[in-house]
Amino acid sequence: MSSPTLELSSIAKAYNKGKENEVTVLRDIDLSVELGEVVALVAPSGAGKSTLLHIAGLLDSPDTGQVKIAGQDMTGLSDRKRTAIRREDVGFVYQFHHLLPEFTALENIVLPQLANGISSVAATERAEDLLTTVGVAHRADHRPAALSGGEQQRVAFCRALANAPRLLLADEPTGNLDPGTSDQVFGALMELVRGTGMSAVIATHNLELASRMDRQLRLDGGRLLAL
């Protein structure tokens, strides 16, 4: 059997350690996300969702505990190796799209592939396929400022998946959109994720969207519990 895509064991994290304003954000977190599994992370603002996603995606380190991606222990790896794993194996999506404003939608999806050594022809073909999947192929040549909020997020999803990562980490990916748009844009994200068989952890406030994922967890007092 293959290793889980993501395995967190006994993760703890506090900020301002040893000071009077010390805040413990995560306590003894265990999480295993299997191949192709999509996990919803539901919690109010300030509960530690971003901290957990940043630790899972190697953007931050836990105080204690272990992060494994595809069976490989990330503890003690050099910054260079962590950066390489993050680039190849992990895709991030945030509430705001963070697309590069001076490039078109298509170019925003091509660029990370070129940085990963993919040829321009193959990268363009993949970018066009991804844009078609999320229904914005007709906007390929537009810059982000000319796109609607929902279109911008769809393009950001394509960019996050451009290098076919094993794991998608999304921090309230539809949090900026009105409810109707949010529903459709979330549908596009699920189509991409299910189409590639990747694993995902998606933070959301929206219980209806959470119910469309395979498993629902919540953060409460720094602990990860079933919703």
Ligand code: ADP
């Ligand atoms: P969420 O994503 O659920 O809104 P965060 O993970 O961003 O929560 O934050 C969890 C808690 O940790 C909050 O109380 C926040 O103020 C605190 N926090 C986050 N980052 C830092 C930091 N760099 N320094 C101090 N406190 C922080």
